[in-house]
Amino acid sequence: xxxxxxxxxxxxxxxxxxxxxxxxxxxxxxxxxxxxxxxxxxxxxxxxxxxxxxxx
Numbered sequence: 001x002x003x004x005x006x007x008x009x010x011x012x013x014x015x016x017x018x019x020x021x022x023x024x025x026x027x028x029x030x031x032x033x034x035x036x037x038x039x040x041x042x043x044x045x046x047x048x049x050x051x052x053x054x055x056x
Contacts, residue, residue, distance in 0.1 A: 010035040018045045 002021050009017045016038040019025060028039030040048070 006031070006035065006037065006039075009037045016040055016045070018042060 002019050002024055005019075006017055006024070014037050018040045020042050022041070024031070024039060025041040025044075028041075031037070031039050
């Protein structure tokens with residue numbers, strides 16, 4: 001199901017995608033280069049959101 005959501009994020013030109021799928025998180029950098037959407041794990045996203053780093 002995340003694959004469909006990632007495709008929708010790409011199509012919608014989302015700035016980031018948050019997932020709990022460790023496999024997708026591990027491939028995050030490669031996916032970001034390929035589709036232009038930053039991939040976050042839930043904890044990583046929350047930590048950056050709390051400290052307001054790189055979240056637009």
